[in-house]
Amino acid sequence: MADWTRRKFLVASSTVGGALAVPVARGDAAAGAKAQSAEALAASGNLDMTLRINGADHRVSVDPRTTLLDTLREHVGLTGTKKGCDHGQCGACTVLLDGIRVLSCLTLAAMVGNRAVTSIEGLAAGDGTLHPMQQAFIDHDAFQCGYCTPGQIISAVACVKEGHAESAPEIREYMSGNLCRCAAYPNIVAAIEQAKPRMGSA
Amino acid sequence: MRPFSYQRATDTSSAIKSALKIAPDRAQPPVLAPGQYLAGGTTILDLMKLDVMRPQVLVDINPLQQSDRASTIEVGDKGVRFGALVRMAQAADHADIRRDYPVIADSLQLAASAQLRNMASLSGNILQRTRCHYFRDTSWSQCNKRMPGSGCAALEGVNCQHAVLGADDDCVALYPGDFAQALIALDANVEVTGINGNRTIPFAGFHRRPAGSPHIETVLSPGDLITAITVPAGPWTRRSLYLKIRDRESYQFALASAAVALDMDGDTVRTARIALGGVATVPWRAREAEAELEGQRLNESTAAKAAEAAFVEARTLKHNAYKVPLGKRTLTRALLAAARMEV
Numbered sequence: 001m002a003d004w005t006r007r008k009f010l011v012a013s014s015t016v017g018g019a020l021a022v023p024v025a026r027g028d029a030a031a032g033a034k035a036q037s038a039e040a041l042a043a044s045g046n047l048d049m050t051l052r053i054n055g056a057d058h059r060v061s062v063d064p065r066t067t068l069l070d071t072l073r074e075h076v077g078l079t080g081t082k083k084g085c086d087h088g089q090c091g092a093c094t095v096l097l098d099g100i101r102v103l104s105c106l107t108l109a110a111m112v113g114n115r116a117v118t119s120i121e122g123l124a125a126g127d128g129t130l131h132p133m134q135q136a137f138i139d140h141d142a143f144q145c146g147y148c149t150p151g152q153i154i155s156a157v158a159c160v161k162e163g164h165a166e167s168a169p170e171i172r173e174y175m176s177g178n179l180c181r182c183a184a185y186p187n188i189v190a191a192i193e194q195a196k197p198r199m200g201s202a
Numbered sequence: 203m204r205p206f207s208y209q210r211a212t213d214t215s216s217a218i219k220s221a222l223k224i225a226p227d228r229a230q231p232p233v234l235a236p237g238q239y240l241a242g243g244t245t246i247l248d249l250m251k252l253d254v255m256r257p258q259v260l261v262d263i264n265p266l267q268q269s270d271r272a273s274t275i276e277v278g279d280k281g282v283r284f285g286a287l288v289r290m291a292q293a294a295d296h297a298d299i300r301r302d303y304p305v306i307a308d309s310l311q312l313a314a315s316a317q318l319r320n321m322a323s324l325s326g327n328i329l330q331r332t333r334c335h336y337f338r339d340t341s342w343s344q345c346n347k348r349m350p351g352s353g354c355a356a357l358e359g360v361n362c363q364h365a366v367l368g369a370d371d372d373c374v375a376l377y378p379g380d381f382a383q384a385l386i387a388l389d390a391n392v393e394v395t396g397i398n399g400n401r402t403i404p405f406a407g408f409h410r411r412p413a414g415s416p417h418i419e420t421v422l423s424p425g426d427l428i429t430a431i432t433v434p435a436g437p438w439t440r441r442s443l444y445l446k447i448r449d450r451e452s453y454q455f456a457l458a459s460a461a462v463a464l465d466m467d468g469d470t471v472r473t474a475r476i477a478l479g480g481v482a483t484v485p486w487r488a489r490e491a492e493a494e495l496e497g498q499r500l501n502e503s504t505a506a507k508a509a510e511a512a513f514v515e516a517r518t519l520k521h522n523a524y525k526v527p528l529g530k531r532t533l534t535r536a537l538l539a540a541a542r543m544e545v
Contacts, residue, residue, distance in 0.1 A: 047208060064208035064260070067247075087248050094317055103317045106247045110208050111240070111262060155317065164316070176452035177315020 047110050053078065054122030062109050069093045069104035072119055080120035080150045084179075091178035094151040094158075095119050101158035120150035123157065133157050136195035137188070144182035152178045156192045157199070165196050203250050209261045214270065214395055218425045220261045222397065226424035231417055233331070235424035239263050241287060242322035244314075245330050253340050254348060263287070263427070270429070277302065281434040286325035286427075290314065290381070293324060303433065304543075305442035305461050309384040312446045315453045325428035327381050328392070328408070329420065333455060334364065334375035346372045347416045362521035363455075366529070367482035367513070373416030374519060375483060377409065382485035383461040384444060387477035390433045396426040405431075409484040416483075438463040438473050440545040445536040446479070447528060456480030458529040460536035464500070469541070471495045476537075478512060481529045488512040491533065505537040506530070 046061045053076060060075045069086075072078045072095070084092030086105045093105040096118035123131035133153050136142070143149045155178045159165050164174040171189050180188065211217035221237035238246060238257035241264060249255040264287065267273045272285040277298040284293060293299055294310035314322065336342045336355040344353035356364055356374050364374040382405075390405040409420055422428075433439075442463035448454040459479035465472040474495040476488040491512035498504045509530035516526045 064206060065203045087251065088244055088318060091315065091317060100320050101317050102321050103244075106243050106321065108208070108240075108243065108247065108262075110210075111243065111264060113264075159316070162316075173452050174316050176450075177317045 049109065049112075051076075051109065051112055051117060052114065053117040054119060055116075060109065064108070064110055066109050067105055068095065068107040068109050068112055068117070071109040072104065072117075078119050078121050082147055082150055084148065084151075089179075090148070090151075091155060092148050092151040094155045094178065096154060096158060099158070099161065101155050118154070120154055123153065131157070132198035133160075133191070133195040136191035136198075139194060140187045140191040141184075142187040142191040143180070143184050148178060148180045148182075152180065152188055156188070156195070159192065160196050160199055165192055168193070204253070204256050206250075206257055207259045209259060211261055211263045211265055214266065214427060214429070217261050217263050217266065218395070218397060218427055220259065221427075222425045224258055228424075230424070231415075231419065232422050232424045232426065233419060234417065237261060237424070239427065241326040242289070242318075244318050244322045245326060249331065249338070252338055254338060272429070275299065279435060281432060282306075284324050284431045284433075286429050286431070287323045289320060290322045290324065290327060291316070291319040294319060301440070302435075303384075303388070303439050303442065305384045305387065305439070305444050305463055306381070306433070308444035309380040309446075309461060312444060313380040324381065324431055327379060328385070328405075328428075328431070330379045331419070332375035333378045335360070337375055346412070347375060347419075350415065350417045357519065360521060361519040362524075364519055364522050365481060365483045366516040366518050366522055366525045367478070367486055368411045369483050369517060370412050372414060373412035373483065375412075375416070376480065377482060377484050377486075378455050379485070380444065380446060380456065380459060380479055382409075383459060383477040383479040384442075385431065385433065386485040386487045387442075387461040387463055387475040388433050388436070388439060389475075390431055392428055393430040393432065394422065394426050395429050396423060400429075405485070406487060411484055436463075436465070436473075436475075438465040438475055441466060441540055441543050442475075443536060443540050443543065445532055445539065447532050458525055458532040460529075460533040462533070462536045462540045464537070464540050466500070466541065469499050469501070471498055471500050474508075474537075476508075476512070476533065478529060478533065481516075481525050488533070490514060495537070500537060500541045502534070502538065505534045508537065509533040 047064055048061045051058050058076050072081050082092040084090035088103045088106040093103055094101050095104045097115040133156050159174045165171050168189050171192050209220040224236040226235035237259040240260045240262045267287045272287040274285045275296050276283040290310045294307050300307045336345050337347050342355045344355040346354055365376045385405045392403045392408050394401055444461050446456045446459040456479045458481055461477040463475040474492045476491045478486045478488050491508040494508040494511045513526050
């Protein structure tokens with residue numbers, strides 16, 4: 001167990017949890033429609049697809065209802081992307097599709113097609129060097145509990161690349177889709193201001 | 203979420219066929235039809251998770267982005283054409299739209315979050331459904347919009363976010379959008395294709411007031427697919443803006459908003475185009491206010507008089523009476539700000 005990190009442990013347990021959670025979620029959804037839903041499910045079946053995630057192809061077979069968020073977390077084992085509200089209100093699930101920030105909780109895996117998915121796991125360099133935005137969040141203590149942080153960092157990277165980080169008020173406006181219940185907002189703005197000139201072509 | 207069959211559209215006519223694969227009840231409005239279109243997904247997937255919408259077939263129309271001018275913005279002398287699958291951010295950031303139709307750019311910019319603006323299509327945006335809690339929460343047994351004939355829990359419930367204009371005893375749910383206010387002010391049109399061919403619907407006649415059937419929100423029929431939104435040019439479009447008043451400074455629905463476009467001769471109003479958001483059951487054109495202003499010099503007193511006229515029909519509930527004075531002040535401020543614009 002010596003080389004077991006907390007992250008490895010969490011990923012392993014979430015994979016087990018995910019394997020259990022999927023049929024449970026299906027049972028919940030089907031409860032209202034009973035036998036009829038079972039038929040529809042059998043008729044529609046799973047969708048097989050290849051998703052390009054953080055530069056690697058992943059083959060998945062998912063129920064059509066599966067969001068990109070649940071696909072990342074429960075089928076690919078990338079648990080960095082977080083589920084907050086699951087209704088497009090909090091921004092915790094933000095990922096990039098071809099560099100554009102979107103909410104993975106309101107995107108079906110089936111809608112992704114051949115667009116490249118970038119999640120928080122895809123930001124650091126191959127040698128482990130953190131992305132300037134990740135380093136800036138650490139330098140500025142831009143979080144407390146950390147739950148919204150992956151979404152904040154992904155959104156912040158896009159905010160800078162869009163050219164919407166020219167001033168603190170502009171950063172606040174363009175980051176308003178990422179809620180932080182610990183209210184680390186001033187530190188998040190400071191982190192983005194630090195990372196912006198360091199991002200270059202990163 | 204209930205199970206559904208996922209279909210990917212290859213062209214417009216196959217999309218319509220897929221949406222109608224399970225025959226809809228012709229008496230039902232398209233929002234209750236078994237086949238639904240999927241564009242940005244920001245409304246329908248949310249409402250499917252809440253079990254408010256229960257489609258059996260979801261037709262993904264995003265592949266149509268590649269064809270038929272569906273994702274292009276065309277600006278010309280006669281006006282603008284927005285392809286149905288243009289994303290909110292794409293229109294909000296468009297240089298010509300920002301310069302020549304600022305009310306459109308503002309209304310999109312002030313709506314939603316950066317992520318949602320990247321996802322949501324313009325055609326889906328105008329079909330965005332109400333945020334009324336009694337509609338969105340299926341544990342409430344009364345909602346005429348969700349379950350026709352069941353009653354309206356908002357009338358005696360918490361109704362601080364509900365409409366003061368265009369409401370009746372059947373439904374007081376607020377139309378939540380911003381872009382639609384710009385469109386109705388500028389006399390936009392919606393281009394639609396369906397099983398019976400193409401037609402053009404004036405935006406002012408696109409949404410329906412509750413009037414006995416609040417579950418029928420638009421004049422669309424099942425299978426109808428919006429292909430474009432067009433906005434005619436006019437001497438008022440450059441001097442235009444959208445003012446949105448909210449509980450939070452960003453990423454929040456309007457408590458009250460105003461879309462204003464003015465054609466001025468010095469400080470005299472030649473033509474005024476005015477719409478109100480955050481206060482009505484449908485996108486709301488304030489023609490009484492426009493009539494008050496035309497031919498008048500625009501100042502604080504005439505602007506306030508126009509705002510009074512806009513709310514003559516207002517009917518308030520227990521918790522939403524604040525929307526009347528707030529709506530008037532919002533419109534007054536928007537008119538004065540538009541008059542000061544350098545165009």
